[in-house]
Amino acid sequence: MKATIVSFQETLRATGACGARIAALDWSATPLGALDAWPVSLRTAVLTMLRSPVAMALLWGEAGIMLYNDAQAGFASGGQRAGLVDHIGVPVREAWPQVAEFNTHVLSVVLAGGALSYHDRQLTLDRDGAPTPAWVNLDYSPVPDDEGCPAGVLCIVKDTTARKQSERQLRDSETRFRLMADAVPQITWITDAQGRAEFFNKHWFDYTGADSMPADPAALSQNYVHPDDAAATMATFAEAYRTGTSFETEHRIRSATGDYRWFLVRAEPYRDPRTGRLLRWFGASVDITDRKRAEEALTALNADLEHQVIARSRERGLVWQHSMDLLSVADTETGVFDAVNPAWQKALGWPLEEVVGRRFMDFVHPDDRRDTQAAVQDLRRGHAVLHFENRYRTRDGGWRWLSWVAVPEGGKLYCVTRDITAEKERQAELAAAQDALRQAQKMEAMGQLTGGVAHDFNNLLAPIVGSLDLLQRRGLGTVREQRLIAGAIQSAERAKTLVQRLLAFARRQPLQAVAVDIGELVAGMGDLVASTTGPAIKVEVVTADDLPAAECDPNQLEMALLNLAVNARDAMPGGGTLRIAASAEAVGAGHRAQLPPGSYVRLSVADNGMGMDEATLARAIEPFFSTKGVGKGTGLGLSMVHGLASQLGGALTIRSRLGLGTDVELWLPRSAAAPERASAVHLAARVPFPGGQVLLVDDEAAVRATTADMLLDLGYRVTEEGSGEAALARIERGEPFDLLITDHLMPGLTGAELARRVWRRHPEMLVLLVSGYAEHDDVGPELPRLTKPFRKQELATRLSQLAR
Numbered sequence: 001m002k003a004t005i006v007s008f009q010e011t012l013r014a015t016g017a018c019g020a021r022i023a024a025l026d027w028s029a030t031p032l033g034a035l036d037a038w039p040v041s042l043r044t045a046v047l048t049m050l051r052s053p054v055a056m057a058l059l060w061g062e063a064g065i066m067l068y069n070d071a072q073a074g075f076a077s078g079g080q081r082a083g084l085v086d087h088i089g090v091p092v093r094e095a096w097p098q099v100a101e102f103n104t105h106v107l108s109v110v111l112a113g114g115a116l117s118y119h120d121r122q123l124t125l126d127r128d129g130a131p132t133p134a135w136v137n138l139d140y141s142p143v144p145d146d147e148g149c150p151a152g153v154l155c156i157v158k159d160t161t162a163r164k165q166s167e168r169q170l171r172d173s174e175t176r177f178r179l180m181a182d183a184v185p186q187i188t189w190i191t192d193a194q195g196r197a198e199f200f201n202k203h204w205f206d207y208t209g210a211d212s213m214p215a216d217p218a219a220l221s222q223n224y225v226h227p228d229d230a231a232a233t234m235a236t237f238a239e240a241y242r243t244g245t246s247f248e249t250e251h252r253i254r255s256a257t258g259d260y261r262w263f264l265v266r267a268e269p270y271r272d273p274r275t276g277r278l279l280r281w282f283g284a285s286v287d288i289t290d291r292k293r294a295e296e297a298l299t300a301l302n303a304d305l306e307h308q309v310i311a312r313s314r315e316r317g318l319v320w321q322h323s324m325d326l327l328s329v330a331d332t333e334t335g336v337f338d339a340v341n342p343a344w345q346k347a348l349g350w351p352l353e354e355v356v357g358r359r360f361m362d363f364v365h366p367d368d369r370r371d372t373q374a375a376v377q378d379l380r381r382g383h384a385v386l387h388f389e390n391r392y393r394t395r396d397g398g399w400r401w402l403s404w405v406a407v408p409e410g411g412k413l414y415c416v417t418r419d420i421t422a423e424k425e426r427q428a429e430l431a432a433a434q435d436a437l438r439q440a441q442k443m444e445a446m447g448q449l450t451g452g453v454a455h456d457f458n459n460l461l462a463p464i465v466g467s468l469d470l471l472q473r474r475g476l477g478t479v480r481e482q483r484l485i486a487g488a489i490q491s492a493e494r495a496k497t498l499v500q501r502l503l504a505f506a507r508r509q510p511l512q513a514v515a516v517d518i519g520e521l522v523a524g525m526g527d528l529v530a531s532t533t534g535p536a537i538k539v540e541v542v543t544a545d546d547l548p549a550a551e552c553d554p555n556q557l558e559m560a561l562l563n564l565a566v567n568a569r570d571a572m573p574g575g576g577t578l579r580i581a582a583s584a585e586a587v588g589a590g591h592r593a594q595l596p597p598g599s600y601v602r603l604s605v606a607d608n609g610m611g612m613d614e615a616t617l618a619r620a621i622e623p624f625f626s627t628k629g630v631g632k633g634t635g636l637g638l639s640m641v642h643g644l645a646s647q648l649g650g651a652l653t654i655r656s657r658l659g660l661g662t663d664v665e666l667w668l669p670r671s672a673a674a675p676e677r678a679s680a681v682h683l684a685a686r687v688p689f690p691g692g693q694v695l696l697v698d699d700e701a702a703v704r705a706t707t708a709d710m711l712l713d714l715g716y717r718v719t720e721e722g723s724g725e726a727a728l729a730r731i732e733r734g735e736p737f738d739l740l741i742t743d744h745l746m747p748g749l750t751g752a753e754l755a756r757r758v759w760r761r762h763p764e765m766l767v768l769l770v771s772g773y774a775e776h777d778d779v780g781p782e783l784p785r786l787t788k789p790f791r792k793q794e795l796a797t798r799l800s801q802l803a804r
Contacts, residue, residue: 008035008036008038008043009023009035009036010023011047012046012047012050015047015050015051015069016050016069016070017070017073018050018067018068018069018070018072018073018088019050019069021088022035022046022050022067022088022089023035025088025089027089030065030089031061031063031065032060032061032065032089039145039146040146041143041144041145041146041151042060042145042151042152045058045143045152045154046058046067049067049068049069049154050069050070051069052069052071053071054071054156054157054158055068055069055071055072055074055075055156055157055158055159056068056069056071056072056154056155056156056157057069057072057154057155057157058143058152058153058154058155059092059103059106059107059152059153059155060143060151060152060153061151061152062107062111063091063092064091064092064093064103064106064107064153065089065090065091065092066087066088066089066090066091066092066095067088067089068087068088072157075136075157075159076125077125092107098124099123106140106153106155107153109140109487110140110141110142110150110153111142111150111151111152111153112150112480112483113142113150113480113483113484114142114483114484114487115139115140115141115142115484115487116138116139116140116487117137117138117139117140117491118136118137118138118139119137119160120135120136120137120160120164121135121136121137121138122134122135123135123136133161134159134161135159135160135161135163135164136157136158136159136160136161137157137158137160138155138156138157139155139156140153140154140155141153141154142154184201184203184284184429185203185429186203186284186285186286186287186426186429186430187200187201187203187204187207187263187284187285187286188200188201188203188283188284188285188434189201189204189283189284189285190280190281190282190283191217191267191280191281191283192279192280192281193241193277193278193279193280193281194216194217194241195216195217195220195237195241195281196215196216196217197213197214197215197216197220198213198280199213200213204285206256207253207255207256208224208253208254208255208256209255209256210224217234217237218234221233221234223254224253224254225251225252225253225254226251226252226253226254226260228252229250229251229252230251232249232251233249233251233265236248236249237249240267240269241278244269244271244278245269246266246267246268246269247265247266247267247268247269247281247283248264248265248266248267249265250262250263250264250265250288250292251263251265253285261287261289262287262288262289262291262292263285263286263287263288264285264286264288264430265283265284265285266283266284266286266430266434267281267282267283267284268281268282268283268434269281270282282434283434284430284434286426286427286429286430288423288426290422291423294324294418297324298325298405298416298418301319301323301325301416320341321341321342323341323343324343325343325416325417325418326340326341326343326344326347326402326415326416326417326418326419327340327341327343327415327416327417328340328341328344328413328415328417329412329413329414329415330360330412330413330415331411331412331413332379332380332408332411332412332413333380333411334359335359335360335361335376336357336358336359336360337355337356337357337358337359337360338356338412339356340352340355340356347400347419348363348392348393348394348395348400349394349395349396350394350395354395361373363392363393364390364391364392364393365390365391365392365393365399367391368390368391371388371390372388372390375388375404375406379406379408379413380408382408383408384405384406384407384408385404385405385406386405387403387404387405388403388404388406389401389402389403389404389420390402390404400419400421401419401420401421401423401424402417402418402419402420403417403418403420404416404417405417461788461789463700463702463703463705463706464488464789465489465789465790465791467706467709468485468488468489469489469710469791469792469793470706470709470710470713470792471485472485472486472489473713473792513551513552513553513648514551514552514553514554514671514673514675515549515550515551515671515672515673515674515675516549516550516551516552516554516557516671516675517547517549517675518543518547518549518550518582518601518603518668519543519544519547519582520675521554521557521558522541522543522561522580522582522603523541523543525558525561525562525580526539526541526580529561529562529565529578529580533565533566533568533569533578534569536572536574536575536576537568537569537572537575537576537577537578538576538577538578539577539578539579539580540577540578540579540580541580541581542579542580542581542582543581543582543583544582544583544584546584547582547583547584547601548584548599548601548670548671549601549670549671549673549674549675550600550601550668550669550670550671551648551649551668551669551670551671552648552650552668553644553648556644557603557644557668560641560644560666561580561603561605563638563641564605564641564664564666565578565580565605567638567664568605568606568607568609568662568664569607571607571609571610571611571661571662572607572608572609572610573609576607576608576609576661577607577608578605578606578607579604579605579606579607580603580604580605580606581602581603581604581606582601582602582603582604583601583602583604584599584600584601584602584670585599585600585601585602585667586598586599586600587599587600587667592653593650593651593653593665593667594651595650595651595667598669598670599670600650600667600668600669600670601667601668601669601670602665602666602667602668603665603666603667603668604663604664604665604666605663605664605666606661606662606663606664607661607662608660608661609661609662610658610659610661611656611657611658611659611660611661611662612654612656612657612658612662613658617654617656620638620654620656621638621642621652621654638652638654638664641664641666645666645667645668648668648669649669650666650667650668650669651667652664652665652666652667653665653667692716692717692738692739693716693717693719693736693737693738693739694711694716694717694718694719694737694738694739694740694741695719695721695727695730695731695735695737695739695740695741696708696711696718696719696720696721696741696742697720697721697722697723697724697726697727697740697741697742697743697746697751697754698722698742698743698746698770699722699723699743699746699747700743701722703743703788704720704722705720707741707770707795708720710792710795711741711795713792714792714795714796714799716739719735719737723746723747723748723749724742724746724748724749724750724751724753724754725748725749727740727742727754728749728754728757728758731758731761731762732761737765738765738766739765739766739767739768739799739802740754740755740758740765740766740767740768741767741768741770742754742755742767742768742769742770743770743771744769744770744771745771751769751770751771752769752783755767755769755783766802767783767784768784768785768786768798768799768802769783769784769785769786770785770786770787770788770790771785771787771788784798784801784802786798
């Protein structure tokens with residue numbers, strides 16, 4: 001049977017809306033020429049693209065003539081069918097003029113045989129006539145012509161907008177929680193399921209004077225709870241733990257002065273959403289001393305008042321006149337006040353003559369009328385009402401919460417009423433505090449997630465950066481292959497910088513804090529900042545005399561200063577003045593830095609540029625927030641500096657006014673030690689000799705192999721091990737090594753533990769700890785460190801500085 005020959009044009013029409021559009025266009029007027037004259041390579045690439053369910057675009061020739069499939073058209077138009085094929089046959093720089101420079105770069109690199117990849121790149125798309133932000137992963141690769149030379153660019157597009165928006169919403173909620181948690185005025189706390197303390201806020205330590213958290217519930221009761229209340233508290237908690245229900249009690253807690261005050265303690269159980277297992281308790285403790293005293297007085301007064309009402313004794317008049325509680329007598333049937341005591345006027349502002357003779361329902365809040373009527377019916381049936389609550393209108397139009405004790409007797413209602421507005425407000429604050437505490441765990445989890453992911457990326461980047469660096473240094477491959485290697489190195493370095501900024505935001509970047517002469521550091525950076533900002537900007541450096549040393553990491557601080565200087569430069573497009581100043585400052589209670597009172601070093605970077613409005617200022621330190629536009633910044637600069645300051649125990653403050661400029665202040669803790677001098681460090685350094693024997697330890701085989709190649713290139717002899725235990729066994733067998741290079745986070749022995757065990761036997765051995773994460777638990781300042789990922793020259797430089 002003879003096969004039916006289908007023309008290229010007919011095949012195009014069968015591939016969807018974009019294929020039909022391509023088939024219908026007159027291509028003779030374009031650089032691609034008539035459709036029936038297209039080369040086989042172009043036809044194949046177009047049909048492959050059109051049949052793919054993945055969003056793809058093809059840019060052909062130096063002009064980048066656009067062809068794309070239905071999936072890409074749907075993404076570009078937000079899923080709407082209208083206008084899906086507006087740009088087919090149009091040069092890409094004409095179709096997207098707002099990113100013409102970017103597409104010129106893409107065509108230049110890929111038509112030269114290179115490849116490009118962008119992750120989570122933000123674009124602004126015109127959807128429904130309005131600019132709409134979107135995030136995408138873009139992968140560009142060359143498409144060869146019939147002779148095998150690059151003739152086109154294939155772009156694969158993946159929409160990551162939903163994920164980016166979810167991440168932003170999570171960060172927003174965490175930021176809001178931190179602000180709320182810092183402002184909570186009550187004692188708030190978190191324990192595990194058994195009641196062992198995991199967190200107390202600063203109000204606990206301020207009140208008790210404690211310098212550490214109680215180890216367990218028994219220690220808490222023994223050391224802080226009044227002896228008369230401890231047993232009942234433990235029994236109440238045990239019952240709540242057994243039933244998994246809310247925990248609530250009242251007990252007295254000892255203050256730093258030795259006095260006891262009453263607290264209302266409430267806690268809510270938090271369960272694993274998947275298994276239902278009780279994980280921890282979120283609680284708050286509110287000072288109710290004043291309420292307890294009032295209740296004691298009210299109990300005594302109620303007993304006395306009942307006796308007085310029955311006996312009609314002379315003493316009733318004295319209590320009536322001087323009681324702080326609101327006392328009243330009303331008619332049971334009509335609800336009209338017969339008499340009220342002076343406390344009514346003090347609490348609600350109504351003169352007594354404006355209350356007597358009026359119905360008590362005239363003062364009740366509209367939302368409380370139904371419940372009040374029900375309570376009145378109980379009184380008319382002869383039942384006493386205890387602790388009934390409603391709101392009463394004040395003379396100035398406000399509302400106060402009242403708690404009633406009413407007894408019917410002889411057609412009259414004898415009432416003792418207490419103003420509980422302040423208590424209601426404290427209860428609302430307690431509820432807000434508990435909600436804020438629940439959000440605290442989520443925010444901490446976000447920081448751990450960000451730091452953990454960044455750590456994993458550093459491990460992934462380490463062999464990539466190291467291997468590419470070795471290939472480039474050895475000059476392997478053709479000129480084109482070396483160009484591809486250079487492009488890959490550039491992308492890897494950008495990824496490395498992004499990971500460092502993520503670690504800074506998560507407050508988990510590796511820091512080596514020492515005493516630093518801030519005046520010397522700032523003065524030394526003056527020329528560098530001036531060269532970065534350009535001749536149109538005047539750079540002024542002002543440091544105070546006798547400036548104390550600050551506790552910080554000098555390398556990270558220099559990077560932070562450069563970030564702030566670049567931001568200031570961008571805020572002054574027409575030129576201006578950039579002023580860098582350093583001074584010693586005393587921080588007290590209520591200071592804008594929100595730091596514990598003490599002495600700090602303030603580092604200020606101020607400009608007289610455009611400034612920020614209130615909305616922009618409120619979001620300035622949010623990760624990935626930027627006003628510079630697509631491709632002009634990651635939005636991590638300020639958040640990185642903020643994370644660095646927080647990790648060092650300091651703070652970041654920003655003062656700005658639109659049109660007047662911005663002042664960014666970096667507050668650093670003052671150091672009691674003398675600043676280190678670079679010359680002293682170099683004199684103490686010992687350079688490991690080439691040809692030495694290195695014991696290399698890393699549980700990641702790819703990282704270990706790449707590092708070993710670098711060391712071999714540097715002239716060392718290398719022995720590799722995949723665990724701290726195996727490396728320690730070699731040393732204990734007496735195998736000679738001049739240098740130990742070890743990863744830190746490994747199963748079993750960590751790098752820090754391995755180093756300390758080695759030093760016990762061989763204190764003279766040189767050790768270098770390699771890590772991509774800020775592990776402060778067991779890494780001391782005595783351990784030299786190198787941050788992943790690193791290149792061969794960075795490793796060589798660090799080894800040349802190595803000394804103990």
